[in-house]
Amino acid sequence: MINSLLNNLSTALGRVFVIAIVPLLVFLLLHGLMINAVFPAASRWIALNLVPEIKDNSLVTFAALLAIITLAYVWSTLSVSFREALEGKPLGSFSTFLGSRYASRLHKALEERDRAGNELRKLATSAPQWQGALRAARVAAQTLQQCTYVRTPLLASLIELRSADRDINAAALDREVATMIEVMRTSSADFLGNPASTALDTDLTTLRLLVEYSRQRWSARLASALKRVEFDFAGQNLSATKMGNIAQSVSNYAETRYGIRLEVFWSRLQEAIGKNDRFNEQLQEANTRVDFIVSFIWHTGLFTLAWVGILPFYGHSQAMFLTVAVGGVVACAIWYLIALQAYRALASLMRAGIDLHRHAVLKGMGLAAPRSLTHERELWNILEQHVAYGSRNDFALKVDGA
Amino acid sequence: MSARSVAAWCLVLLPVAVYVGWCTWGFHRLGQVSSNKSPWVASHALGKGHRLAVDDVARAPDSKFEHPSQSRDRLIGRYLKKNLAKDAAVSLADLAAQPIIDPVANSLIYFAPLESTPELRPYLDAGSRLTLCWSNSKACIPDRLVIAVSCDGKNACVAITSIPVDQLDRMEPSGKLQLLLHR
Numbered sequence: 010m011i012n013s014l015l016n017n018l019s020t021a022l023g024r025v026f027v028i029a030i031v032p033l034l035v036f037l038l039l040h041g042l043m044i045n046a047v048f049p050a051a052s053r054w055i056a057l058n059l060v061p062e063i064k065d066n067s068l069v070t071f072a073a074l075l076a077i078i079t080l081a082y083v084w085s086t087l088s089v090s091f092r093e094a095l096e097g098k099p100l101g102s103f104s105t106f107l108g109s110r111y112a113s114r115l116h117k118a119l120e121e122r123d124r125a126g127n128e129l130r131k132l133a134t135s136a137p138q139w140q141g142a143l144r145a146a147r148v149a150a151q152t153l154q155q156c157t158y159v160r161t162p163l164l165a166s167l168i169e170l171r172s173a174d175r176d177i178n179a180a181a182l183d184r185e186v187a188t189m190i191e192v193m194r195t196s197s198a199d200f201l202g203n204p205a206s207t208a209l210d211t212d213l214t215t216l217r218l219l220v221e222y223s224r225q226r227w228s229a230r231l232a233s234a235l236k237r238v239e240f241d242f243a244g245q246n247l248s249a250t251k252m253g254n255i256a257q258s259v260s261n262y263a264e265t266r267y268g269i270r271l272e273v274f275w276s277r278l279q280e281a282i283g284k285n286d287r288f289n290e291q292l293q294e295a296n297t298r299v300d301f302i303v304s305f306i307w308h309t310g311l312f313t314l315a316w317v318g319i320l321p322f323y324g325h326s327q328a329m330f331l332t333v334a335v336g337g338v339v340a341c342a343i344w345y346l347i348a349l350q351a352y353r354a355l356a357s358l359m360r361a362g363i364d365l366h367r368h369a370v371l372k373g374m375g376l377a378a379p380r381s382l383t384h385e386r387e388l389w390n391i392l393e394q395h396v397a398y399g400s401r402n403d404f405a406l407k408v409d410g411a
Numbered sequence: 412m413s414a415r416s417v418a419a420w421c422l423v424l425l426p427v428a429v430y431v432g433w434c435t436w437g438f439h440r441l442g443q444v445s446s447n448k449s450p451w452v453a454s455h456a457l458g459k460g461h462r463l464a465v466d467d468v469a470r471a472p473d474s475k476f477e478h479p480s481q482s483r484d485r486l487i488g489r490y491l492k493k494n495l496a497k498d499a500a501v502s503l504a505d506l507a508a509q510p511i512i513d514p515v516a517n518s519l520i521y522f523a524p525l526e527s528t529p530e531l532r533p534y535l536d537a538g539s540r541l542t543l544c545w546s547n548s549k550a551c552i553p554d555r556l557v558i559a560v561s562c563d564g565k566n567a568c569v570a571i572t573s574i575p576v577d578q579l580d581r582m583e584p585s586g587k588l589q590l591l592l593h594r
Contacts, residue, residue, distance in 0.1 A: 050484055110419040321437030325481075325503070330441050334434040
């Protein structure tokens with residue numbers, strides 16, 4: 010609902026202006042309530058001089074409205090700076106230093122990714138072999154008319170891990186499969202009427218299900234770790250804030266996948282994306298959402314800092330002070346978490362935008378689509394040299410692989 | 412965790428520590444305000460409904476700590492909720508932004524405008540007594556107690572009083588209102 014309201018207002022007033030004026034009006038109201046509570050004399054002056062019904066003061070009222078509109082416009086022009094500040098960009102190289110506090114988190118995510126990847130690889134190669142070996146052992150044991158099977162402690166512990174929704178690694182499964190094959194040298198799983206044989210049959214099915222469970226679990230963990238590594242971080246290049254890392258992940262994606270330096274080519278990509286109306290609308294909507302929430306973060310932060318600074322001197326209520334001091338920080342944290350989610354959605358769209366529209370940029374520059382990814386990386390590199398540094402390389406020739 | 416990472420965390424947490432420190436100090440300071448006695452006392456006896464003026468309050472002789480929230484400006488223009496004796500402490504808790512009007516049985520609250528008799532304003536206060544007459548009515552409503560005198564920011568004042576319903580029924584007031592102040 011808020012989205013459609015924002016869209017309607019955006020159409021009428023301009024997206025950037027709405028992003029600025031709606032939060033501004035909300036916080037002007039909140040500041041007004043605080044002024045009324047803390048400075049009654051000031052609120053009396055406002056009531057006397059700025060209330061529109063008082064005709065004598067229409068000039069002052071008009072000036073106040075004009076000031077609000079001007080403030081909203083100035084705020085809207087600063088929206089990019091506000092977002093960049095949350096990304097830690099103004100900190101420059103210091104941002105990388107502050108970003109080092111995320112190093113252990115990244116390290117953990119990388120470890121998780123590698124571990125999940127390795128387990129999944131082992132399972133992918135071993136599972137068919139296990140299945141074949143178990144089937145062969147079962148067939149070979151079919152002629153035996155005996156079964157002395159008792160469930161192994163290892164299988165019992167694996168079943169427990171499954172019940173507790175915990176990881177089961179390939180090595181443990183491998184050991185259990187080897188044990189089962191050893192068991193089937195002397196015991197048959199198809200000896201009808203024998204309780205031990207029935208238990209063996211059931212446990213063979215359980216083992217197969219455990220392998221499948223393990224594969225699904227590691228697959229989900231790999232997806233989650235990949236998401237964190239690829240979309241929450243930009244390789245080893247860490248930024249001061251989480252939002253900065255998400256923002257950098259888009260540039261990192263373009264660079265590592267296609268060799269595109271986004272800082273150089275983003276405006277050209279925007280032009281190409283702009284021609285795809287549906288996609289462009291989605292991208293603009295996601296962008297509006299991020300800017301809108303970023304605006305709320307700044308307003309909440311400034312409101313909190315201002316009143317936490319003023320109240321000890323001019324306030325009279327501990328409860329009011331505590332509400333502003335704690336509520337402001339909590340609200341800021343909530344806005345920031347929402348902004349991160351919105352930014353992840355925007356970054357995802359930007360990555361899709363790069364995937365889908367990069368060739369349109371090349372076409373727009375009069376270049377043929379590259380034949381392979383290797384050629385494409387080379388082409389973007391030459392283009393970057395040409396566009397950013399004025400290099401005189403003949404890139405058309407390079408595209409052909411000459 | 413590397414030393415670099417620890418240093419980065421310390422730098423990030425430094426503003427957080429400053430904020431928490433400031434909030435603790437501010438909370439403590441406001442605690443002092445609420446427990447602190449008002450630095451203002453009534454300079455003379457004041458009646459319930461009286462609109463506080465600058466010369467109605469004086470600084471308490473033993474007042475030491477004055478928080479901006481206890482400034483005299485915050486008291487002026489507000490209405491007393493109760494009678495105050497001379498030298499009694501005057502605090503915001505004793506005052507209301509609007510006059511307190513207690514309902515009177517079988518009476519109507521009447522807001523008598525002072526526009527036609529602005530010269531009465533300096534002499535009128537809660538507790539004054541007025542006789543109300545209307546130019547087209549033969550009789551007057553005598554000796555009504557003024558509950559409060561309420562003024563908006565533009566000095567448009569009204570004297571708030573109560574009039575028994577039966578008196579109004581008998582009189583059928585019409586025409587220009589005239590107010591007579593009892594000494």
